[in-house]
Amino acid sequence: MITEILRPLLPEYGLSPDEKTLAGLETYAAVLREWNEKMNLTAITDDEGIAVKHFLDSLLLLRYLELPRGAEVADVGTGAGFPGVVLKIARPDLRLTLIDGLGKRITFLEALLGELGFSAECLHLRAEEAGRKPELRERFDLVTARAVAGMNVLAEYCLPLVKRGGVFAAMKGPEPEEEVAAAKKALRVLGGAEPEQTSYRLPNGDGRTLIAVRKIAPTPGTYPRCSAKIAKQPL
Numbered sequence: 001m002i003t004e005i006l007r008p009l010l011p012e013y014g015l016s017p018d019e020k021t022l023a024g025l026e027t028y029a030a031v032l033r034e035w036n037e038k039m040n041l042t043a044i045t046d047d048e049g050i051a052v053k054h055f056l057d058s059l060l061l062l063r064y065l066e067l068p069r070g071a072e073v074a075d076v077g078t079g080a081g082f083p084g085v086v087l088k089i090a091r092p093d094l095r096l097t098l099i100d101g102l103g104k105r106i107t108f109l110e111a112l113l114g115e116l117g118f119s120a121e122c123l124h125l126r127a128e129e130a131g132r133k134p135e136l137r138e139r140f141d142l143v144t145a146r147a148v149a150g151m152n153v154l155a156e157y158c159l160p161l162v163k164r165g166g167v168f169a170a171m172k173g174p175e176p177e178e179e180v181a182a183a184k185k186a187l188r189v190l191g192g193a194e195p196e197q198t199s200y201r202l203p204n205g206d207g208r209t210l211i212a213v214r215k216i217a218p219t220p221g222t223y224p225r226c227s228a229k230i231a232k233q234p235l
Contacts, residue, residue: 002029005051009203013056014063017090024089024116025055031115032080035108041080052202057171058083059090061144064198064210065169069093071141074161076127077101081109082146083171088118096120097140099130128224131160138163138218146171151183151211152234156224159190162215168192174199174207186235191217 003022010017029050035041044053061083067073070093075084078098088096098109098120106124113120123130130136143158143166151170158168172179180195187195192213199209224230 002026002047002051002055005047006055009051009056010059013060013200015059017059021090025051025086027115028055028081028085028089028112031112035111039104039108041105041108048204052204053206054080054082055086057202057208058086058146060200060208061087061169061171061210062090065142065167065212067091067094067142070095072139073097074099074130074136074140074143076130076143076145076158076161077149078109079105079146081112083144084120085109085112085116085118088120089116092118097136098122099125099127101126126227127157128227128230131157131219131224136161138215141166142169143167144169144171150234151176151179152186153230155183155186155190155192155213156230156235159187159192159213159215160219160224164191164215164218166215168213168215170211170213172209172211174209176209176211180211183235187213189220189235190223191215191219 003026072095074097076099078084078100084096084098088094103124106122109122137160140161143161145154145158154170162168193216196212197209201207
């Protein structure tokens with residue numbers, strides 16, 4: 001059971017979710033497994049893997065980032081909903097937008113949210129399309145992405161969505177220094193401050209790094225560019 005793994009584990013990481021949160025995560029795991037039989041959502045399907053690599057990893061954003069009540073959060077390239085839906089389960093006050101370029105994932109997320117009894121905006125959009133939409137551009141307190149692209153590419157996808165004073169948070173592996181160094185120009189051009197890194201280890205020993213970039217200036221209107229140009233000529 002997911003609950004039995006997380007209940008004693010989360011306090012060791014400075015987290016103290018209530019029983020309602022744990023029950024929501026149990027439901028999430030069940031729906032994820034059911035849908036994963038029909039479509040490829042995750043290669044991790046065992047209780048320990050889901051609890052640690054998906055749920056704990058996502059929840060740790062709430063330890064390392066301060067999110068005001070009612071904050072607007074966008075999860076770019078959300079896939080099966082990590083970390084966005086996990087954050088919503090733990091913090092129902094958050095106003096969540098899930099963005100993914102694959103329609104069948106959006107169908108899954110809408111069904112998942114229905115099972116959980118939560119509402120969120122689920123958008124079938126490529127990240128660079130989202131950043132060019134006036135109703136989404138520079139709107140969010142937090143924009144997060146997990147295992148989507150290299151940091152310089154990810155910055156161009158995400159920072160246009162972040163409002164001034166908000167945060168772009170990239171969830172990365174154990175040694176992102178080279179990637180971060182290569183992205184410094186992109187972060188500066190797109191309106192970001194110097195990145196702040198927080199490193200931690202999951203119980204299985206996997207290293208993780210949370211890279212947080214505060215938005216200090218508006219993103220120039222020429223960004224984000226089309227995906228082909230971003231890939232060919234990253235900032």
